[in-house]
Amino acid sequence: MAEESPLVLVHRPPTMKYMDEPLTRYYRILTTHASSDPLPLFLSRHASSVRAVVSIGRFKIDAGFLSRLPSLQLIVCTSVGTDHVDLPECNRRGIAVTNAGGAYSEDVADYAVGLLISFLRRIPAADRYVRSGTWAKCGEFQLGIKLSGKRVGILGLGSIGSLIAKRLEPFGCIISYNSTCQKQSIPYLYYPDVVSLAANNDVIVLCCALNDQTRHIVNREVMESLGKNGVIINVGRGGLIDEKEMVKCLVEGVIGGAGLDAFEKEPGVPVELFGLDNVVLSPHCAIATPGSFDNVVELALANLKAFFSNQPLISRVRLN
Amino acid sequence: SMESIGVLMMCPMSSYLENELQKRFNLIRFWNFQEKSVFLETHRNSIGAVVGNASTGADAELINDLPKLEIISSFSVGIDKIDLGKCKEKGIRVTNTPDVLTEDVADVAISLILTLLRRLCECDRYVRSGKWKYGDFQLTTKFSGKSVGILGLGRIGTAIAKRAEAFSCPVSYYSRRVKPDLGYKYYPTVVELAQNSDILVVACPLTDETRHIVNRNVMDALGAKGVLINIGRGPHVDEQELVNALTEGRLGGAALDVFEQEPHVPEELFGLQNVVLLPHVGSGTVETENAMADLVVANLEAHFAGESLLTPVV
Numbered sequence: 001m002a003e004e005s006p007l008v009l010v011h012r013p014p015t016m017k018y019m020d021e022p023l024t025r026y027y028r029i030l031t032t033h034a035s036s037d038p039l040p041l042f043l044s045r046h047a048s049s050v051r052a053v054v055s056i057g058r059f060k061i062d063a064g065f066l067s068r069l070p071s072l073q074l075i076v077c078t079s080v081g082t083d084h085v086d087l088p089e090c091n092r093r094g095i096a097v098t099n100a101g102g103a104y105s106e107d108v109a110d111y112a113v114g115l116l117i118s119f120l121r122r123i124p125a126a127d128r129y130v131r132s133g134t135w136a137k138c139g140e141f142q143l144g145i146k147l148s149g150k151r152v153g154i155l156g157l158g159s160i161g162s163l164i165a166k167r168l169e170p171f172g173c174i175i176s177y178n179s180t181c182q183k184q185s186i187p188y189l190y191y192p193d194v195v196s197l198a199a200n201n202d203v204i205v206l207c208c209a210l211n212d213q214t215r216h217i218v219n220r221e222v223m224e225s226l227g228k229n230g231v232i233i234n235v236g237r238g239g240l241i242d243e244k245e246m247v248k249c250l251v252e253g254v255i256g257g258a259g260l261d262a263f264e265k266e267p268g269v270p271v272e273l274f275g276l277d278n279v280v281l282s283p284h285c286a287i288a289t290p291g292s293f294d295n296v297v298e299l300a301l302a303n304l305k306a307f308f309s310n311q312p313l314i315s316r317v318r319l320n
Numbered sequence: 321s322m323e324s325i326g327v328l329m330m331c332p333m334s335s336y337l338e339n340e341l342q343k344r345f346n347l348i349r350f351w352n353f354q355e356k357s358v359f360l361e362t363h364r365n366s367i368g369a370v371v372g373n374a375s376t377g378a379d380a381e382l383i384n385d386l387p388k389l390e391i392i393s394s395f396s397v398g399i400d401k402i403d404l405g406k407c408k409e410k411g412i413r414v415t416n417t418p419d420v421l422t423e424d425v426a427d428v429a430i431s432l433i434l435t436l437l438r439r440l441c442e443c444d445r446y447v448r449s450g451k452w453k454y455g456d457f458q459l460t461t462k463f464s465g466k467s468v469g470i471l472g473l474g475r476i477g478t479a480i481a482k483r484a485e486a487f488s489c490p491v492s493y494y495s496r497r498v499k500p501d502l503g504y505k506y507y508p509t510v511v512e513l514a515q516n517s518d519i520l521v522v523a524c525p526l527t528d529e530t531r532h533i534v535n536r537n538v539m540d541a542l543g544a545k546g547v548l549i550n551i552g553r554g555p556h557v558d559e560q561e562l563v564n565a566l567t568e569g570r571l572g573g574a575a576l577d578v579f580e581q582e583p584h585v586p587e588e589l590f591g592l593q594n595v596v597l598l599p600h601v602g603s604g605t606v607e608t609e610n611a612m613a614d615l616v617v618a619n620l621e622a623h624f625a626g627e628s629l630l631t632p633v634v
Contacts, residue, residue, distance in 0.1 A: 015456075106464040110487060114434030114463075117427055121601065123435050124444045130597040131590045135583040140332075141598075146605040148423040170482040171430075172423060267452040274448045280440070281447035289438075289462040 004028070006308055009047050009069070012056035019054055019078065022297045027304070032059075043068035052076065052304060061085045066093060074307045078296045080104060080160075080287075081237055082317050083210040091319035098303040101315030102159040103295035104287040109163035111286035112205055112235045115259030116152075116168075119231060119280045120145040148172035153201035155179075155194060155217070156208025156236065157186065164205055176201060179208070194218065198225040203233060210237035218242065223249045229256045235286045238263040247272050250279060261286045322624050326366035328386070330376040333395050337613035341371065344617065360385055369393060369620055374553075374600065375582060377401025383410065391623045393616045396603075397421060397476075398553055399633055400526035407634050414634040415619040418475060420611040421603035426479035428602045429521055429551045432575035433468075436547055436596045437461040464488050469517030471510060471533065472524025472552070473499055480521055492516060495524075510534070514541035519549060526553035534558065539565040547573040547594075551602050554580040563588045566595065577602050 008027040010019060023029050030050070035042045043065070052074040055061055061075060063086050072095050075085060080100045090097055118124060121144040128134075129141050150173050154161045157179040165175045165188060176189040178197045191197040194217055198204055204226060208214055218232065218241040226232070232255065234241060243264045249255045250273070257278035263269050266284055273279050302314045327345040329338065341347045346366065353359035367386045370378050374396040380403045383389060391413040392402055399416050407414050435441060438460045446457050468484040470477045470493040481491045481504060492505035494513040499506075507513040510533055514520050520542050524530055534548065534557040542548060548571065550557055559580045565571035566589070573594035579585050582600055589595050603612065619630050 106488070107462055110434060110463045111438055114431070114438055114440055117431040118435055118440050121428060121431055121605070123431055123596070123598070124441045126598045126601055127435075127441045127596055130585055130599050133590075135585070135599040139583070141601055141604065143604050143606050143609060144601065146424055146607040147427050167486045170486050171427060269447055269452070280444055282440070282443040283447050283452040283457045285443060285457045285460065288457065288459050290459055291462045293459075 006052065007050055008304065009043075009050045009053045010056065011053055011059050011061065011065075013059065016056045018293055019056055019297060019300060022301055023054065023304075026301070040064065040068055052307060054078070054300060054304075055085065058084045063089045066090070066095070074098070074303075074313075076300050076303050077317075078300055080108075081210060083237060083239070087211075087317070087319045096307075096313060097317045097319060098300075098313050098315045099317050100296045101299055103299050104292045105159040105163050107289050107292045108160045108207070108235050108286040109167055111261065111282075112160075112164050112207065112233055112259075113167045115235070115261065115280055115282065116203060116205070116231070116233050117147055117171075119233075119257055119259045120147050120150075122277075124280060125277055149174070150203055151176065151201040152203045152205060153177060153191065153197040154188075155197065155204055155206045155240075157181075157188070158207070158209075160207040160235070161205070164207065173203075194222050195225045198222045198227075198230065201226070202229065203231045205233045206236040206240050208236055208240065210239045215239050216242040218246070220245045220249070223255050226255050228253055231256050232258040232260075234258070234260045234262050236262060238266060243270060250276055322621070324366075325368045325624055326363060326388075327369045327371060327620065328363070328367045330370065330372045330378070333371075333373045334609050334613050336610050337371070337395060337616060340613055340617045341620075344621065345369070368624070371395060371616060371620075372401060374398055374401070377403075379403050380406045383407065383412065391415070391620065393619045395612055395616050398526060400553060400555075404634055412634070413623060413629060413632060415616070415629055415631050416633050417612040417615045418631055420615060421608050422475045422479050424605050424608045425476050425551055425602040426483055428577055428598070429476075429480045429523070429549055430483045432549050432551070432577065432596055432598070433519055433521075433547075434463055436549075436573050436575040436594070437463050437466075439593075441596060442593065466518040467492065467516065469493065469507070469513040469520045470504075471495075471513065471520065471522045471556075472530075473502065473504070474523065474525070476551070477521070477523035478502065480523060489519075510538050511541045514538045514546065517542065517546065519547050521549040522552040522556045524552055524556070526555055531555050532558045534562075536561045536565070539571045542571060544569055545572045547571075547575065550574070550576045550578055552578060554578045554582060559586060566592055 005027050008029050010029050010031045014033050049071050051071050055077045075097045077099045082099050126141050152173045154177040157177040178191045182190045247270045259280040261282040262284050306313050325345050328348050330350045368390050370392045372394045378392050383406045393415045397416050397418045464487045468489045468491050473493040473495045494507050494510050563586045575596035577598040
């Protein structure tokens with residue numbers, strides 16, 4: 001007699017469908033948006049036996065949600081960030097959480113480098129200068145800033161941060177970092193806190209997790225420390241930066257500029273940024289290549305398979 | 321004394337360079353004259369040096385017009401706008417500005433690749449226009465791991481190769497001579513290089529042999545999934561063919577810092593999503609332009625002091 005395949009709850013926005021077909025190869029799926037019932041009612045009615053949830057996009061998984069899933073033992077996130085999940089509550093309940101691991105790391109690292117060079121060399125403005133016909137009329141475009149020799153401080157030297165460092169080395173950048181783990185084997189200079197990282201670098205690249213310790217870690221003091229020629233590149237979460245203060249610092253010239261792929265209230269972006277030419281803006285798409293999505297599908301399935309066969313999870317997140 | 325030596329600057333290129341030349345020589349600005357004949361009447365016998373750049377050099381006619389010309393010092397590494405044959409014939413020295421701009425140009429080459437593949441300009445426009453509120457931006461193309469083919473493995477080509485390697489890109493090349501020490505795969509023709517590359521980067525000097533080296537055959541070999549990056553000279557690429565290949569979808573995309581008739585760019589390109597267009601900014605940073613200017617000045621001073629040139633071409 002064939003065993004019924006396990007039931008997996010998929011908590012996702014209606015538009016993000018890429019996991020559905022791969023999941024249905026091995027599991028029965030239940031999607032939270034499919035019903036017209038309010039979410040708590042839907043969960044109570046249909047999800048009491050669910051042992052695994054796949055979390056796509058950044059829909060919150062809070063204590064209330066978790067309380068409707070008494071059998072839950074695993075949350076598989078397709079994002080790297082897990083700040084949308086109540087991790088302490090998962091810890092209390094004994095629910096394991098996995099994330100995207102290194103599935104996106106190359107694409108995000110590539111994008112961070114792209115944001116940095118395109119900021120320094122004014123690429124979007126230069127492209128506009130040509131397309132608008134201004135080059136033909138007005139002559140030479142303004143000069144940019146040399147990348148070689150710049151001191152780049154990486155906040156969060158994990159999978160993504162390490163790949164950013166590796167990419168920037170042949171450009172002649174001098175790499176340093178601040179991270180929760182300082183290792184002897186890391187060949188870059190370590191700074192014990194963000195203020196000293198900012199003080200000693202021309203660029204800071206944010207690629208650490210967002211949690212209670214790192215919320216608004218880039219605040220006014222850090223930005224003043226970075227200084228009027230300093231550049232912030234954010235490929236982490238918008239919440240890493242005190243966004244209101246950052247806008248002021250950009251407008252007032254407290255910092256030199258920024259390349260930003262994330263914002264505090266996406267897709268909302270402070271309108272003051274739209275008129276600035278010392279920012280490069282991006283709609284949170286550092287991960288968004290087909291290859292990255294293929295990778296995360298593979299990883300999510302591998303985590304689920306490990307779970308349902310009592311094997312160690314592949315990309316487990318620490319909950320405390 | 322050097323102050324009496326006439327140095328003819330062909331066009332505005334750097335106010336720092338102008339000031340440095342003005343301090344040391346009798347600087348004459350070619351663009352201040354409405355007519356060449358007026359300039360020649362007054363100055364033809366006092367010009368000992370010409371300073372040109374990527375857009376304006378010294379052709380045979382100008383060289384013949386300046387009987388006292390001893391040296392042409394170019395504010396660029398490419399010297400395709402200087403009639404080298406005529407210079408050799410007349411014993412006129414030529415210098416350029418290699419090395420000091422290598423990193424900046426290589427940085428722009430990689431930036432062109434990332435900007436094109438990851439659609440950075442469109443991303444920026446997408447946010448600024450408010451469109452993000454209505455939906456996510458499209459998926460873009462991964463750079464890491466793509467095969468990069470470099471046309472011309474000189475200083476700049478090698479610097480591009482080193483950067484591409486850090487993105488785990490397999491690097492191959494076409495060059496006049498095989499360079500086995502560098503460890504990259506060599507292809508004996510540009511078409512084969514293009515066939516075997518996702519990204520083709522033009523980084524060789526412009527000569528009679530390399531004019532239109534990227535022709536229709538090369539673009540077809542690169543194909544609908546391939547992209548062309550040009551940080552060399554506009555005439556390396558058959559620009560009309562390029563426009564056709566892009567508008568017909570035979571070529572995946574192009575990111576260009578140079579064009580055949582700068583600053584004029586084929587308007588058919590302005591509306592395309594799969595192009596990046598830059599106004600010849602390869603060496604365009606304050607630091608590099610100052611270093612280039614210092615090198616131009618140092619070459620001229622060395623020459624008129626009877627010392628060895630720093631970066632001679634001829």
